[in-house]
Amino acid sequence: MCKQNSLQENHPPIYNKKLSSEIMAHYEQGDEIRRLFSSLGQLEETRMRELIARHLPATPAVIYDVGGGPGSYACWLAKQGYEVHLVDPVPLHVEQASAASQAQPDHPVAELCIGDARHLDRPEDSVDVVLMLGPLYHLTEQHERIAALRESYRILRKGGIIFAVAISRYASTLHGMIDGNMDPEFIKIASRDLREGQHRNPNEHPRYFTTAFLHRPEEFKSEIEKAGFNLEGLFGIQGPAWLLQNLEEQWADASHRERLLHIARSLENEPSVIGVNAHIMAIARKTKDFA
Numbered sequence: 001m002c003k004q005n006s007l008q009e010n011h012p013p014i015y016n017k018k019l020s021s022e023i024m025a026h027y028e029q030g031d032e033i034r035r036l037f038s039s040l041g042q043l044e045e046t047r048m049r050e051l052i053a054r055h056l057p058a059t060p061a062v063i064y065d066v067g068g069g070p071g072s073y074a075c076w077l078a079k080q081g082y083e084v085h086l087v088d089p090v091p092l093h094v095e096q097a098s099a100a101s102q103a104q105p106d107h108p109v110a111e112l113c114i115g116d117a118r119h120l121d122r123p124e125d126s127v128d129v130v131l132m133l134g135p136l137y138h139l140t141e142q143h144e145r146i147a148a149l150r151e152s153y154r155i156l157r158k159g160g161i162i163f164a165v166a167i168s169r170y171a172s173t174l175h176g177m178i179d180g181n182m183d184p185e186f187i188k189i190a191s192r193d194l195r196e197g198q199h200r201n202p203n204e205h206p207r208y209f210t211t212a213f214l215h216r217p218e219e220f221k222s223e224i225e226k227a228g229f230n231l232e233g234l235f236g237i238q239g240p241a242w243l244l245q246n247l248e249e250q251w252a253d254a255s256h257r258e259r260l261l262h263i264a265r266s267l268e269n270e271p272s273v274i275g276v277n278a279h280i281m282a283i284a285r286k287t288k289d290f291a
């Protein structure tokens with residue numbers, strides 16, 4: 001089901017992949033739209049945007065924002081003159097992204113659809129850029145992640161670029177340690193994260209996220225390459241700043257904020273510390289035809 005230039009158009013559902021019920025329930029609570037407003041969220045968004053901007057082709061170009069959520073990146077890119085298509089399996093996110101697009105009538109998002117990263121309703125070789133800033137860590141089996149990456153590979157034109165994001169294997173443990181979180185339920189969750197990368201929150205504790213897979217940097221690199229992409233680099237998003245207990249205070253001060261961003265930039269491509277980031281971005285290209 002798609003909304004094109006904010007006009008509802010009904011299409012038969014073209015995908016049969018289901019988001020697991022707990023992931024759907026997590027996002028249906030509606031908190032995702034506020035996530036990027038906090039200092040932590042702004043650090044993430046600032047760094048994501050600067051990494052994307054550094055590698056984007058010039059306009060005109062077609063961008064597919066797969067798992068685009070409430071539309072922050074889609075609207076930002078549409079404002080710059082790109083033809084942006086957003087796909088997300090959570091109807092509330094597509095509604096919110098549609099409202100955000102309508103609030104910039106001179107630069108709307110071209111199309112907003114309910115859909116899944118593993119099956120995109122788009123012909124082969126027809127887009128210049130794919131953003132996948134979310135789906136990969138909610139696909140807990142490697143074959144599902146490769147299927148999603150292959151689907152992006154299929155729709156990209158030769159020479160096209162993907163920005164794909166993973167959560168670091170160490171994120172929950174580092175965050176819990178800085179917070180001094182000694183809750184036995186959390187310690188059990190974080191221990192399994194470290195051991196297996198499989199993050200589960202069986203009691204749906206509001207602070208402990210939802211079903212996800214947390215990558216080691218080398219696993220992420222190998223999955224991107226297994227899907228056929230030519231990896232240009234793995235980049236740490238936040239740097240160590242996301243672990244600061246006084247991040248809000250430092251972020252509010254322009255010179256501190258610039259220092260934190262400078263540190264994140266200086267360390268972004270350092271293999272020895274990349275796992276310290278909460279999020280890791282792979283930037284990769286389609287250099288061969290889809291087979």
Ligand SMILES: C[S@@+](CC[C@H](N)C(=O)[O-])C[C@H]1O[C@@H](n2cnc3c(N)ncnc32)[C@H](O)[C@@H]1O
Binds near residue numbers: 090134
């Ligand atoms: C943490 S949010 C990130 C939203 C946005 N991309 C951002 O970076 O701010 C993760 C998003 O991935 C979406 N998602 C989860 N599983 C997906 C799948 N299999 N296919 C497409 N999107 C998916 C969720 O609905 C959610 O909008």
